[in-house]
Amino acid sequence: MNKDIEQIASSASMDFIAKAKSLKTLGIDIIGLAGGEPDFDTPNAIKEKAIEELLKGNTHYAIGKGLPRLREKIACKLKKDNGINISPENIIVTPGAKMAIYLAVRACINPGDEVLIPAPSWVSYTELVRAASGIPIEIPLSPDNNYAIKKSELEQYISENTRMIILCSPNNPTGRMINEQEIKEIIELVRNRDIVILSDEVYEKIAYIDRVISPGSYAELADKTITVNGFSKAYAMTG
Numbered sequence: 001m002n003k004d005i006e007q008i009a010s011s012a013s014m015d016f017i018a019k020a021k022s023l024k025t026l027g028i029d030i031i032g033l034a035g036g037e038p039d040f041d042t043p044n045a046i047k048e049k050a051i052e053e054l055l056k057g058n059t060h061y062a063i064g065k066g067l068p069r070l071r072e073k074i075a076c077k078l079k080k081d082n083g084i085n086i087s088p089e090n091i092i093v094t095p096g097a098k099m100a101i102y103l104a105v106r107a108c109i110n111p112g113d114e115v116l117i118p119a120p121s122w123v124s125y126t127e128l129v130r131a132a133s134g135i136p137i138e139i140p141l142s143p144d145n146n147y148a149i150k151k152s153e154l155e156q157y158i159s160e161n162t163r164m165i166i167l168c169s170p171n172n173p174t175g176r177m178i179n180e181q182e183i184k185e186i187i188e189l190v191r192n193r194d195i196v197i198l199s200d201e202v203y204e205k206i207a208y209i210d211r212v213i214s215p216g217s218y219a220e221l222a223d224k225t226i227t228v229n230g231f232s233k234a235y236a237m238t239g
C-alpha cells in the first residue's frame with residue numbers, strides 16, 4: 001500500500017452523507033446538511049443538452065484537456081465574470097473540482113513540500129495534499145477577527161518548503177469572501193517567494209453580497225494563481 005494514501009482519512013462530509021442516506025432508507029425523516037449540495041435541481045436545459053449529446057453518440061474520448069469549445073467558453077466566462085485573462089490552452093476540464101485540486105497540488109509540489117491552508121477550511125484540502133505527498137499546514141484564523149487573512153499571521157507558518165497556499169472564497173465552511181485588503185496582503189506575501197496560489201471558487205454563485213474577487217484577476221498574482229471552479233455547486237451537478 002502507498003504510505004501517503006494509507007494515511008488519508010476518509011472524507012468527514014462523505015461519511016455523514018452516507019449515514020444520512022442509510023437512515024433515510026430506514027424510513028427515518030432526516031435532513032442531511034453535511035454535503036455542499038444545492039437545494040435546487042440541475043437546470044432542464046443542461047439535462048436536455050446532455051441527453052441530446054448522448055443520443056448523438058457523443059460518448060467517446062475527448063481531447064485530454066477537455067473539449068476545445070468548452071474551454072473557449074470557460075475562458076470567456078472567466079474574463080467576463082472574474083476578470084481573469086487566460087487562454088483556453090491553459091484551461092483543463094476535470095471530473096469535478098476535487099480532482100482539479102488534487103491534480104493542481106500534485107503538479108506543483110514535490111514530496112515533503114508544505115501547503116498552507118487557512119482554517120477553518122473545507123475538510124478535503126488536508127487529505128488532498130497528503131495524497132499528493134505534501135504536508136498540509138493549517139493556519140487557524142481568528143473568529144474575533146472575522147477570519148481575516150493577514151500577511152503577518154501567514155508568515156509565521158512559511159518555511160523554505162512552502163510551495164502553495166489554498167484560498168477558498170466564498171469560504172466553506174464560513175461563507176466569508178476575500179476582500180481587497182486581503183488580496184493586497186497576499187500579493188505582499190507571495191512577492192519574491194516561490195509560492196503558488198490555489199484559488200477555490202466553487203461557491204462563486206452562492207454569494208449574497210458583491211462580486212467574488214478572484215486572485216487570478218490581479219496582474220501581480222495572475223502567473224502565480226491556479227483558479228478552480230466547477231459546475232457542482234453553481235448548477236447542481238454534484239453527482
Ligand SMILES: Cc1ncc(COP(=O)(O)O)c(C=O)c1O
Pocket residue numbers: 035036095096097098099122168172200202230231232233238
Ligand atoms: C470548497 C469546496 N471545493 C471543492 C469541492 C468539490 O467540488 P466537486 O464536487 O466539483 O468535486 C467542494 C465540495 O463540497 C467544496 O466544498
